[in-house]
Amino acid sequence: MGPTQFSSLPLEEAVLSNLESIGYHQMSEVQSQTLPHILNGRDVIAQAMTGSGKTAAFGLGLLHHLKPGQFRVQALVLCPTRELADQVAKELRRLARCLPNTKILTLCGGMPMGPQTGSLEHGAHIVVGTPGRVAAHLRKKTLTLEHVTRFVLDEADRMLDMGFQDEVDSITKCLPAERQTLLFSATYPDSIKKVIKRSLVDPVTIKVEQVHDDTTIRQYFHKFDAKTPRMTALQLLLLKHKPESALVFCNTRIESREVVEELRIAGFNAIALHGELDQKERDQMLVLFANKSVSVMVATDVAARGIDINELDLVINFHLANDVEVHVHRVGRTGRAGSQGVACTLYKNSEQNQLDKLAEFLGTELETTPLPSLQMLNEPPVKPPMVTLRIEGGRKQKVRPGDIVGALTGAGGVAATQLGKIDLFDMCSYVAVEDAVAKTALRKLGSGKLKGRSFRVRKVHH
Numbered sequence: 001m002g003p004t005q006f007s008s009l010p011l012e013e014a015v016l017s018n019l020e021s022i023g024y025h026q027m028s029e030v031q032s033q034t035l036p037h038i039l040n041g042r043d044v045i046a047q048a049m050t051g052s053g054k055t056a057a058f059g060l061g062l063l064h065h066l067k068p069g070q071f072r073v074q075a076l077v078l079c080p081t082r083e084l085a086d087q088v089a090k091e092l093r094r095l096a097r098c099l100p101n102t103k104i105l106t107l108c109g110g111m112p113m114g115p116q117t118g119s120l121e122h123g124a125h126i127v128v129g130t131p132g133r134v135a136a137h138l139r140k141k142t143l144t145l146e147h148v149t150r151f152v153l154d155e156a157d158r159m160l161d162m163g164f165q166d167e168v169d170s171i172t173k174c175l176p177a178e179r180q181t182l183l184f185s186a187t188y189p190d191s192i193k194k195v196i197k198r199s200l201v202d203p204v205t206i207k208v209e210q211v212h213d214d215t216t217i218r219q220y221f222h223k224f225d226a227k228t229p230r231m232t233a234l235q236l237l238l239l240k241h242k243p244e245s246a247l248v249f250c251n252t253r254i255e256s257r258e259v260v261e262e263l264r265i266a267g268f269n270a271i272a273l274h275g276e277l278d279q280k281e282r283d284q285m286l287v288l289f290a291n292k293s294v295s296v297m298v299a300t301d302v303a304a305r306g307i308d309i310n311e312l313d314l315v316i317n318f319h320l321a322n323d324v325e326v327h328v329h330r331v332g333r334t335g336r337a338g339s340q341g342v343a344c345t346l347y348k349n350s351e352q353n354q355l356d357k358l359a360e361f362l363g364t365e366l367e368t369t370p371l372p373s374l375q376m377l378n379e380p381p382v383k384p385p386m387v388t389l390r391i392e393g394g395r396k397q398k399v400r401p402g403d404i405v406g407a408l409t410g411a412g413g414v415a416a417t418q419l420g421k422i423d424l425f426d427m428c429s430y431v432a433v434e435d436a437v438a439k440t441a442l443r444k445l446g447s448g449k450l451k452g453r454s455f456r457v458r459k460v461h462h
């Protein structure tokens with residue numbers, strides 16, 4: 001591992017002091033390994049996961065080479081999902097705080113084209129987008145990439161898994177040959193190797209140690225059998241750990257739906273995140289889960305892509321992942337940012353082989369922990385602490401979080417400490433409130449006004 005001080009890099013003073021001010025005192029491993037090459041202009045392939053600090057690694061590179069005086073698209077970042085694109089843009093804006101007038105634009109599917117075209121007409125330095133939408137703008141000639149000097153493929157494996165191969169190819173064809181390309185991916189299937197061959201030149205390859213520090217994530221392996229079947233084992237683990245936020249991984253969409261049905265019958269507050277949801281439904285589910293109105297989310301690997309929920313206290317592998325790297329990626333979603341996380345994996349006797357492979361990959365012995373006693377099934381599942389209210393007004397109506405807090409906490413309202421997360425979308429907003437004050441909050445919001453207008457408000461059921 002190289003030096004870990006940002007000051008060892010040829011970065012401007014303003015950039016260094018901004019890094020200090022946002023609390024980045026030392027480089028993460030992926031940053032210390034990639035940044036010297038990225039700043040040097042080399043093409044880089046980095047095997048790193050979400051949570052490793054990869055966004056700042058490529059972000060600092062993009063910003064370092066940017067010419068703010070030239071108001072045209074100089075960098076393009078492709079991400080698999082809108083959520084990830086939004087997170088990347090947010091991180092880039094934070095890093096660019098010290099570089100006034102840097103315009104960063106997101107171009108994602110599921111949003112109307114018109115406003116994006118309008119923003120493109122006003123110009124941007126960096127575009128962050130999903131492949132389908134970026135390709136659509138290129139076809140309509142509302143976007144040109146002829147001045148792009150930096151190209152980033154973020155979570156490239158997911159992008160290909162989601163079927164974006166053709167779009168990525170068509171976008172790459174529109175880029176100048178003379179450019180720097182950075183590719184980040186958690187895994188390296190053959191499809192990625194083809195992309196690498198076609199789009200990167202003499203790349204430096206970096207692999208960040210994926211094995212998590214045992215002090216932040218505790219992994220438990222539980223064997224189930226006919227006496228305590230898989231579904232019962234899952235319930236026992238949820239009853240034992242009492243998570244406020246647990247992510248349960250299934251290998252298929254059908255299975256994830258069935259698991260949610262069974263969990264609901266058993267009294268758990270659970271939702272399934274699957275690929276058939278439209279963007280609005282998906283947004284709403286993620287809001288409910290992130291604001292602690294739903295404590296169990298069941299998802300497939302594909303559906304869980306791009307979700308970034310902090311404070312995820314439990315990950316359960318309902319089915320062993322087919323690939324060891326996928327296992328590590330799933331488990332890595334808990335224990336973020338130094339907090340303690342727990343990951344439980346269910347397996348059966350005939351899967352011992354797969355478990356051995358995993359142990360070899362992780363370089364440790366994997367001990368099997370007995371499942372909690374069946375008596376635990378007599379205990380009621382814990383209820384989520386919050387409920388969510390949906391307001392039919394959002395950014396377009398100029399609703400701001402402060403307006404919602406103000407409307408809820410006035411005379412006869414709820415205390416600010418009883419409010420949770422607020423999420424704003426274009427046409428609606430969500431606010432989490434403690435379960436005990438849901439009725440008061442609903443009444444207060446329903447009878448009051450936001451921005452001088454009354455909006456319809458309802459409790460979200462799921």
Ligand code: AMP
Nearest residue numbers: 024026027028050051052053054055056
């Ligand atoms: P990422 O892998 O890009 O999604 O980043 C994971 C998280 O780590 C984000 O919340 C970043 O803000 C944060 N982060 C990135 N680099 C650093 C750093 N050098 N020091 C502290 N936090 C960081």
